Amino acid sequence: MKQKLLSLYVQIILDKRFITLRRSLIEFRRKLTFKKRVVSVFLQLDDPYSYLLSYYLEHVITRYKKVEFRFYLCQSLSGDYTPQPGMLADYALADCAALANEFGVPFLDVGTTPAVEYRRALLDFLGEEHDEKDFSETFIKALSAYWRGDPEGVARIVGRAQAELSETNVLLGQNQLLLRKMGHYNCATMHYAGEWYWGVDRLHYLIERFDQQGLNRYKEPTPELASLQQAMQSKMPVTKPVKAASLPPLEMYYSFRSPYAYLALERTYEIADAFGLKLEVKPVLPMVMRGLKVPKPKLLYIVNDANREAERLEVPFGKVADSLGNGAERCIAAFYYAKSEGSEREFLLAAGQAIFAEAIDVATDEGMEIVADRSGLFWPDLKEALEKEEWRAWAQANREALTEAGLWGVPSFLIGDVAIWGQDRDWLLARKIEDMCHDGEGIIV
Template identity: 35%
Template structure:
């Protein structure tokens, strides 16, 4: 049903409208040019994010497992050159020690390139972020020696794929990963090297099950990425009564637990919290209200820096990625008590109109009020900001004057405003949203406020 709903949604193409003026507006066309993008529809997003659908899917998965008399199997997808995997190799055996589950590893080597618009930037940032997570959870992490060759990666991957059926896979994979990241030669050990076909099998299974990333686990029809989403899996396993200890609890919640508790004496800090975001991004919506609360809790000024959505910056967001983002955002929204899922996609004119008004509101010192009204309108209330009626609701709720806002719609300066924010992000080595910056500390993701909190306590987060 989900796939059919996606297939039936209209195709739209984002392209510049040729014009003799220097800052001509862009438009959406329904022709079939060389690059196309589907707009999200309210019916589709309500269906994909429905809690009732999730409950039914979980019940069906559990029923099928019982009928087949299968164990509670957690499928884990491992890639040797993904630093987050080095952490998962340590976290998953610990999870198995606490819950009555079976771990089934799969080794992959190649990623789907269309899913990663900035692979080099992602690789560089992931190494920094994984080390931060390792410190947060007190997990060993090797000193990374840059410049591992493709030959070493292939050698390590084949050594790992030959060990997937070994009961010591996680320990052996951890040793191989440590050698790989440290720049040491990967020892073949007692196992013969696996072949490329076995790696392709793992990659095909990952795609068939509906994901695109390594360091992910698949359990009962649902995906969980990295240490950051193990708390959702833990709660699900607890709900099924799979904890080996009757007092078992969630362990992997350090990225959000205690975020808003005071850091020392309340003071007014001179350095602002900068928040880079897109009005179309579900994660930006979630992060915005976290940013507001975090800034207020820690005496920070909040500087909002909107950028164009990735699609309007020429970056593709394929279907499987969008579906995962929607379902994951819904889980995260529920965790923080936010509504999410009734979406009217603002792609194109909706974004342009909203950002034109936002620039005017920014000049009046009211951008925070405007975005506090705009973001839930898009992500949770099915308000079409491409229409006058929809945008007027947003403006009125922010306490702003609609007549003045309509005059702002004709302005073009907002383009330089958001382009400047994008340039700042690029200079920081970042490409996606949301991003956080506090002084010299930079982090990517709505779930990285803990990095900023550490910077408030200890100074700039080490890289």
Template identity: 35%
Template sequence: MKEALQKNIQPYVARMISSMTVLKMKRHAHEFKRRLLLQPHKVEIYLRINDPYSYLLVQVLAELEQRFAVAMSFKTIEKLQDEMYPEGEMWHANAFIDAQHLADLYQLHWPSQSPKQVSVRVRQGSRLLLQIEDRSKVTNGSYWSDVECIFKQYWFQLPLDEIQKGLERSAWEGRLLANERTLADKGHYMSAMMFYGGEWYWGLDRLDHLESRLNYLGLGDDQLPFNKTYNQLCHSRPLTASDSRHKKLTLYFSIRSPYSHLGLQQAIKMAKHYRLKLDIKPVLPMVMRGLSVPKRKKMYIFHDTKREAQKLGIDYGFVADPLGEGVNRCYSLFKYAQNLGCEQEYLLTY
């Protein structure tokens, strides 16, 4: 009885907590608290030396600092939370490829091959970042060029700078652990994350959300240069009939994934524009494959999907969790819908 009631009210609760009204109330509360405590506008950034998205991000931070009237600082982390990355090696391999596309899109530096994950270089790079982190707390002026230099040395497999003496191993390991604990305590698990006013913004992909918020507060130049991942979608010329005849766009789709819901609609749009066949391949949700999705990760994904949907003009928020029988029922009818040629409509309305 209780479980049935929870499932019935879940969509209404999800819609309420992800509504623009609640978001505006949260933002007003953070801004009121900031003014009451006479604090400056501050963006806190979490960087990891062997994270592809961190390297991309540090290449634009100096520009960001010039464009917005905000104080920016960073914290160095090194270890990932295992429960958040059940397939760590696979994630890193895919992240390198994804970062290559982003680097091309924004004309940023990027190596032709991924550096080997040598623990000695990772530790040395992390300690060098900690040194800059310490220096930034006691000196004025921008230090992002120094941070970018360390990342470039690591990613292009160049000799790393010498580490200054004076900080014992136990001390810098404790500093890294403290930074990682702060990240977790504030509600996140990834690097290349920016924290401002109670909300998280991930790397270049979500930088436009931070730009929009700071512009709204009158802190910036009213520009959104980091919107190319969606602003230029389907702007290039469609393929000719002969070019597209034997090509297809493959989408691996999970009915439980919020990102799959948005991805399906974007994939349909791309397939139509480029005259491609859209091949949808259903996959089981992570939980049904024995992989964990902690609540902290699930809630971030939910709220992140909401703002991405808002940006793309997609209705999202009134959702229920189909885990278990809901997933099985959906997939058991997928082949039937596919044979009727209506698999896209079926998944969009499930």
């Protein structure tokens, strides 16, 4: 009963009519109380995603003068919210370097490392400037100098050296508490009228809301944002590049509980097909079943974010039956069997749609039989395969391989030396594969 009620609750909050009604009520209340439109921006000095976001926010602020942007010097929540902090820091640096290169954003172009020796002094300086009217401009300049690896630039911003200020720690704690009270856990985030947006990847959703309200003072797209969206367009080769035949298989690490993995599934198959690559899907148990906790606020953000991504990708989504526990284990066991029958693609797509678009409980025989029928699998044989345990060693080996690659979340993609995490990096994955072919055949258009 609890599972069904949770599924119903998720279905309601993800319904487009509910979202539209909630937005209308929030806007009505804002007008009734004569309040400004406010975007709360939480940025972290030593977070490269915060820097990339700030680079584009500078242009957004200029265009949308009717919106007040309040910047907060903050730090992401730790503990259960950041299960692998060391791995995340390493991956974030590599990911942002790749993104900056694709976007044409200066990143570690003055020095090879961020100006870490000035980190504390810069934090104290920003803490003192936090309540000034031009704090957003100051913060953006500080992030730029820090992440371009420009110690001289940072020194000019900071001025004379001084002892550490205890007030800075208090401010960071207060802003972190505000971040948590408002319902999020991560920096490089923006909150507007009840909804959250993370990084440059979700900035376009916020801009779309502004444009729908007629807030763009120039009544035309912002060039920098238009080029950002153009850079993140996923494009496929017209013909299969000859050199792609010599590439290793494309590996996709997948969890049957992850909505992001489900959203990436069909697109990943399309990429593999376009390049003529073999796609090897390697399932792992959900993070919670691997000893990595996922707090409820994080889950709530993920499901809401996945919902708008599903709409953008035109993937069925919204009626969700959580497969945590027995459901996830049965799916891996069933997939292990489906591979032996040559029906892995059909099973993955059928299981994903059942779990995330139809709220079918795959922990039950009734639910799994529906998936089997849609996959072209003989239910009695699949039911027998569910009792076997061979899949456990396979799933564990997949987990170890994922960790060895410096990753822990799904969906993750490996091909050769390229390791990419996230369903919204499909465009980057396709571009990296094209670079590996690099002979000009099958040009992406």
